[in-house]
Each structure stands twice: as C-alpha cells, then as structure tokens.
Amino acid sequence: xxxxxxxxxxxxxxxxxxxxxxxxxxxxxxxxxxxxxxxxxxxxxxxxxxxxxxxxxxxxxxxxxxxxxxxxxxxxxxxxxxxxxxxxxxxxxxxxxxxx
Amino acid sequence: xxxxxxxxxxxxxxxxxxxxxxxxxxxxxxxxxxxxxxxxxxxxxxxxxxxxxxxxxxxxxxxxxxxxxxxxxxxxxxxxxxxxxxxxxxxxxxxxxxxxxxxxxxxxxxxxxxxxxxxxxxxxxxxxxxxxxxxxxxxxxxxxxxxxxxxxxxxxxxxxxxxxxxxxxxxxxxxxxxxxxxxxxxxxxxxxxxxxxxxxxxxxxxxxxxxxxxxxxxxxxxxxxxxxxxxxxxxxxxxxxxxxxxxxxxxxxxxxxxxxxxxxxxxxxxxxxxxxxxxxxxxxxxxxxxxxxxxxxxxxxxxxxxxxxxxxxxxxxxxxxxxxxxxxxxxxxxxxxxxxxxxxx
Amino acid sequence: xxxxxxxxxxxxxxxxxxxxxxxxxxxxxxxxxxxxxxxxxxxxxxxxxxxxxxxxxxxxxxxxxxxxxxxxxxxxxxxxxxxxxxxxxxxxxxxxxxxxxxxxxxxxxxxxxxxxxxxxxxxxxxxxxxxxxxxxxxxxxxxxxxxxxxxxxxxxxxxxxxxxxxxxxxxxxxxxxxxxxxxxxxxxxxxxxxxxx
Numbered sequence: 001x002x003x004x005x006x007x008x009x010x011x012x013x014x015x016x017x018x019x020x021x022x023x024x025x026x027x028x029x030x031x032x033x034x035x036x037x038x039x040x041x042x043x044x045x046x047x048x049x050x051x052x053x054x055x056x057x058x059x060x061x062x063x064x065x066x067x068x069x070x071x072x073x074x075x076x077x078x079x080x081x082x083x084x085x086x087x088x089x090x091x092x093x094x095x096x097x098x099x100x
Numbered sequence: 101x102x103x104x105x106x107x108x109x110x111x112x113x114x115x116x117x118x119x120x121x122x123x124x125x126x127x128x129x130x131x132x133x134x135x136x137x138x139x140x141x142x143x144x145x146x147x148x149x150x151x152x153x154x155x156x157x158x159x160x161x162x163x164x165x166x167x168x169x170x171x172x173x174x175x176x177x178x179x180x181x182x183x184x185x186x187x188x189x190x191x192x193x194x195x196x197x198x199x200x201x202x203x204x205x206x207x208x209x210x211x212x213x214x215x216x217x218x219x220x221x222x223x224x225x226x227x228x229x230x231x232x233x234x235x236x237x238x239x240x241x242x243x244x245x246x247x248x249x250x251x252x253x254x255x256x257x258x259x260x261x262x263x264x265x266x267x268x269x270x271x272x273x274x275x276x277x278x279x280x281x282x283x284x285x286x287x288x289x290x291x292x293x294x295x296x297x298x299x300x301x302x303x304x305x306x307x308x309x310x311x312x313x314x315x316x317x318x319x320x321x322x323x324x325x326x327x328x329x330x331x332x333x334x335x336x337x338x339x340x341x342x343x344x345x346x347x348x349x350x351x352x353x354x355x356x357x358x359x360x361x362x363x364x365x366x367x368x369x370x371x372x373x374x375x376x377x378x379x380x381x382x383x384x385x386x387x388x389x390x391x392x393x394x395x396x397x398x399x400x401x402x403x404x405x406x407x408x409x410x411x412x413x414x415x416x417x418x419x420x421x422x423x424x425x426x427x428x429x430x431x432x433x434x435x436x437x438x439x440x441x442x443x444x445x
Numbered sequence: 446x447x448x449x450x451x452x453x454x455x456x457x458x459x460x461x462x463x464x465x466x467x468x469x470x471x472x473x474x475x476x477x478x479x480x481x482x483x484x485x486x487x488x489x490x491x492x493x494x495x496x497x498x499x500x501x502x503x504x505x506x507x508x509x510x511x512x513x514x515x516x517x518x519x520x521x522x523x524x525x526x527x528x529x530x531x532x533x534x535x536x537x538x539x540x541x542x543x544x545x546x547x548x549x550x551x552x553x554x555x556x557x558x559x560x561x562x563x564x565x566x567x568x569x570x571x572x573x574x575x576x577x578x579x580x581x582x583x584x585x586x587x588x589x590x591x592x593x594x595x596x597x598x599x600x601x602x603x604x605x606x607x608x609x610x611x612x613x614x615x616x617x618x619x620x621x622x623x624x625x626x627x628x629x630x631x632x633x634x635x636x637x638x639x640x641x642x
Contacts, residue, residue, distance in 0.1 A: 002451050002491065005554055010455050010488075012550035014462060016543050021466035023539030026532075029471055029517060033478050036509070037462055040485055043501075051492045059497050059574075060581050066504050067593045071600030073509045077516045078608035084520050113446060188472065219573045223499035230507025234479070237511070241472070241518050253518065260511060280575055 007048035014041035026091045028080050032073070039069050123215045127204050135358045136166040142402050149406045176347035184244035184344075192242060193349045196235035196356030199228035200363045207366045208283045210376045210387030221282035222274065225367050226267050229322055232360065233259045236324075236331070236341050239353070243344035251340030254413060255324055255331030261420040262321035262328075268428035269314040272435040273304050273371050282367075286375030303374040310431045312372045314424055316400075319364040321420065323357060326405040330413050365397035366390075373397070451491055457484040469524040471517045475510060482506040496575040 014037060021034025043062045050058025080090060087095055108114055140155065140162065147154025155162035180186060206221040208214045218224060233256050240252015274280060277288040291302040305312045321328040331340050342353050369375060369390060378389030411419070461481040465474045482505045489498030582590055 002448055006448075006451070006455075007492075009550075009554055010458070012554070013459060013547065016547040016550065017459070017462045017466060019546055020539055020543035023542060024536050025466060027471060027522070029513065029522065030466065030474055033465055033474060033513065036478065036505070037465065037481070040482070040505070043497075044485065044488070047489055047492050047494050047497060050494065056574075056577050056581050057585075059494050059578050060586050062494075062497050063500065063578070063582065064586075064589055064593055066500065068596060070504055070509055071596050073512060074600045074604040075607065077512055078604040081516060081520065081608050090520065090522055185470075185472070188476070218495070220495045220499050220575060223496070223503065227499050227502040227507060230503050230511075233507070233511050234514075237514055237518070238476075249518065253515065256511065256515070260508065263507075279573065281573075 002048075004048060004052045008045060011041045011045040011048070014038075014044065026093055028083075028090045028092050031092065032076055032080070036069065036073070039065060120215060124205070127215060128201065131201065131204065131359065131362065132355075134362060135355055136170070138358050138362070138398065139169065139354070140165050141398075142405075145399065145402045146406050149403070170351075173347050173351045178348070179344060179346040181242075181244050181344050185242045188238050188242040189344075190349075192235050192239035193345065193352035193356070195238065196232070196353050197359055199231040200356060200359035203228045203363045203367070206282055207363075207370055208286050208375055209390050211383050213376075213387050214283065217281060217283045220280045222270060222280045222285070222371075225282075225363075226263075226270075229266065229364075230260075230263060232322070233263075235353075235356065239345065240341035243341070245344055248341050248343050251331045251343075255341060258328065258331060258413075258416060258420070259322055259324070261417060262318045262424070265314055265420060265424040265428045266318040266322060268425070268432060269311040269318065270371060271432045272308045272311040275432075275435050275439050276304060276307060282370050282375075286370055286377070289374040290377055301374055301377065303372060303377075305372040308372070308431070308435065310427065311435075312368075314428050314431070315368060315372065317424060318420075319368060320401070320404065321416070323360045323364055323401075325357075325361065325401060327408040327411050328416055329405075330410055330416060361398060361401055362394070365394050365401065368397050369393045447491055451488060454484045454487045454491070457481075458488070471522050471524075472514065475513050475517060478513075479506050479510045482510065494574065496578050 018034045018036075018038035018041060021037065022031050025031055025034070043065055046058040046062045046065070048058075050056055050062075083095065084090055089095065143165070144154040144162070155165040158164045158168045180189060203225050205215040206218050206224050208217070236259070237252050237256040240248045240250070240255070243249070243252075273285060277285040279285065279288075285304075289301070289303050293300045293302045293306060295306070300306050320326070324331060342350055345353060373393050376386040376390040378386065378392070381388060458481050461477040461484065464477040465481065468474050468477065482501060486498045486501040486506070489495075489501060
C-alpha cells in the first residue's frame, strides 16, 4: 500500500509545476498544457483518496474531470487557432490590443 | 550462493516475473517471424489475384524472399533529413511498432496461452490503437517535407476519426459478454446457438453482425490499409509520411503496419470469431484454431486490398463520421434494448 | 515492491512534467506531457484504478494530446525565443510564487494527513473495477453523467463553430501564415474536436 502522504506530495508537486508553467511561459499552448498538468494533479489526489478511503466516488469524479477537460481542450484550442488567424501569434503578451 | 539463488527462485513474485518475461520473448519472436512471412504472403496473394505468380525465384516457391528483403534493407544507406527534428525522426518508427506489440500481452491465444489477463483487456487494445496515431503524425512532421506533413496529418485525422466507431462497435460485444476482459469475452462465446434448424457456434459475429462489419471497416482504416491507404499511397510519387525514411527505419514502419494488421486481426478473432474455440481438437491444441482464424482474417485484409479502389479523402472522412458513427450508435442502442428485454422476460 | 514501482513512475512523472514547462520546442513539450500522462496512468494502475488508468491513456494521451499536436503542427509554431529584463523578472516572480505554493503544501502535509469519514453508501462487491465504477456512475451520479453528455455536445458544436472562423476572412497574410489545411470538407480540418467520452 502506497502511503497517502507520498501520493498527496506528488499531487502537490505536480500542481505547483503546472502553476509555474502557467506563470512563466508565454506560449498559449504551453500554458494550456500546464493547465492540463494541474487538472491531472487534482485527479491523482482524487484517485489516491478513493484508494485510501475504500470508496469509488473519487474515481467517478476523475471520470467527470477527464470529460470536462476534454471538452475544455477542444474549445480552447479552437479559440487559439482563431486567435492565431487574426493576430498571427500565440504568445499571450503580444495579444494586447485592449491595453490602455 | 546457490542457497540464496534457490530461495530467490521460490519467491512467487520472481516466478511470475520470470515466466512473464519468457512469454513476452516467445510472443515477440513468433510475431516477428509471422510478420516477415506475411510480407511474402501478401506478395503471393497479390500476385495470384492479379493473375501472376508473385515472388518465386528466391528459393523454392520464393520462400526465402523475406530473408533477401531483410538483407537488402540492412545494407541500404540511411538518409536523415538535415533540417528536421532528429530525435523525433528516430523515435517515430519505434512508436509505430510498440503499441501493436503491447496489445499482444492481453490477447488470449489458447485456453492457457495468455501473457496476462487484465480485467480491462479491451480498453488496453483501444488505448494502444490510440497511441498508434503518434508514430505517423511525428514521422510526417519531423521529415521537414510538405508531402510528409500532409500525408502524416491526413493519416492521423483518419485514424482518430475511425477510432470512435471502432470503440463504439465493441460496446455491443461488451454488453453481451458482460466484461471488458478478453478472456471472459472468449468464454462468453462458447456454446451453441440454435438458429432454427441450424446449430451455430455462439460467436458474436452471428449475434452482432452490424458491429462486426463496422469493426472490420474501421480496422482497415486504423491500419491505413486499402481501401483507406490514401495517406501513404496517394502521393505515390513521394510516399506520404514515410518519404524520408530509408532502409531499416522504413522497414520498421512496414513492420509496424503488418504488426498492426496482425494485432487487429487477433482482436477481431477474439471479439467476434470465438477466439480459440473450435471443434475436434483437444484443449491443449485449441490455439491452432486461433491461428487458423487469424490467418483467415489476415487473408481477408489482403484480399480487400487488392480488390477495392482507394477512397478519396473526403469520401473517407464522410464515411467515418456520417455513416459508421451513427450506425455504431444505433447498434449500441439496439443491443442494449435487446439485452434489457431478454433479461426481463 | 509496489512502493518501488510507485517511486520509479513518480520520478518519470516529475521529470517529464518539469521538461514540459522548461523545454523550448512546443512539440517536445507535448511529447513529454504524453509521457507524463502515461506514467500517471501507470500510477493509477498501481492504485487499483484500472478503468480510470486506461481511460486516462485513451482520453488524455490518445485524444487530447493528439489534438494539441495537430494544432502545434497546423500553426507551425517554432521554438520560444525570449529575451529581455521584463521576461527575466516575470520568470523569477513565477518561480517564486510556485516555490511559495510548494512550501505551503509541504507545511500542510508535514502536519500529518487524517483522511475523513467514508462515503455513506458502501459499493456492492461485484467483480472488477469497471463494473463497480459503472454501477456508481449510473445510480448515484446519473444526473452529472447526463450533464457531461450535454457539455460534450456543446463543446463539439462550439469548437467547430469557433475554428471555422468567419467566412469572409481568408487565412492571415504575411510570412508566418499557417499552411493550407489538408484537403477535405471544411469542418473536418485538423482542429476537429475529439469526442472523448
């Protein structure tokens, strides 16, 4: 049996790596990938609790999170493609037309 | 020293790992042998369909042709495009072969011949066929060549479109068998089904004909075989995603294609044609029936390739999304309703 | 044995996710993310969540990341070229905030973990993880299940409508314009969303 603290530590580490990715990178696609990392960190926490509490609700939640993440990726990438067509760039700091 | 080794040998975990490794090596060797002679078989079948003899010069009936081919491929010069991404260029052929081989870890070849029985075996197959998309996409992209890129992306789009109907058509089988484990699915096909005066084996090809047809069509599309081989045959001038690959790397792609073909045929046999069940043979030799059915399916693949014309890309996508997907969904609905109705009588 | 396997897969997971955010080339980042997802799936298998583990490979590694790769290749995005003081400041701030979050997490974990009470209903003992998840999904979580199907429908329609762009606006002019999409009917270009359920 894997200790719960190890699993939660891994989940926290993964989440922080995702946060750093969102804050540090300029490329919208890499930011998106970091968001996926964060979602997966949450999934890992759900599954580890499902295992340790002996209840399968955690796994059902992961199922829903995956579905919603898939939907979000589809729409998000469509938006990025459209943005690229207009502005010819995927770097988030160059999309600044509304800046005062 | 000897005492320590014997003690290690008695450990059940070590036993499990050792025998699993032995089974894996056997599977690998057998698969590679079959693939090598499949290339020969394909050329012979193609030849006879086209009213010509096929390879018959190298050895009796041309049986040493694969050896000649391998020797030639080993000695050809390797081309590596200068501007492309070299790491991914080398990675793509490996990715072509690995998923197909991995699926064989869960296919039941005989009553006791199985590397391992995972209780989600069918999902392992679907997962590996999903991972197979990467090889072609990355090959097309890393070649730094617009024909390769187009061929690679077309092929990837085709594969992910047909993956949907592939998965949906297996749900009918899943409903009837009640389990995702491939061993359970084979066990659920034992027995006899009385269709009026005709005794049929209880194979899912008879109780799920629509799903079988959809699965086979999607299998052709997943392996990029005719009539769906537009991504690799269309730019016949330039060869699609494997244009820039020479000698052994091209051989790996070829190997991967045949391996995929064998794997999907094996899964078709397991899901629809009763796995290793067959009359007249004792339990220990039942795996012979598996191989008979496997080669029959592979022959079907080859027969279809040399019979039908190639589908244009938009016809291909329209077929996948507008015809196969709704029919597969209706099949799931109908099977679910039938199972509920029969179960509640 | 199992903790050793867990540590191995966890190491692969952490290293590949670090490489996702650190590597210059977007394609390499995407491939490292695929590796991260596959090692996470292996960890799920170790946690006896077989269905979720394989669905992770099918959905995340097999569909979502393929979509990412498609978009990266379609937009022909090159390596990240960044320089300047503002970038360095922003990066330093980002790493600092991440480290602060990690320190917070470590502090909380250090206090000890006490899992709370179990869910009210025990799941009936049937064979296999998939059957159990299915029973739960279609009984207690039926309403969210139906809602996610609507979410997916909305996402499909939305993605197709957004990626189409306006009919009158052609492809963006200039040297960095994306290559022409592969031939085929309009809605089925490489940005077509995957129905991941």
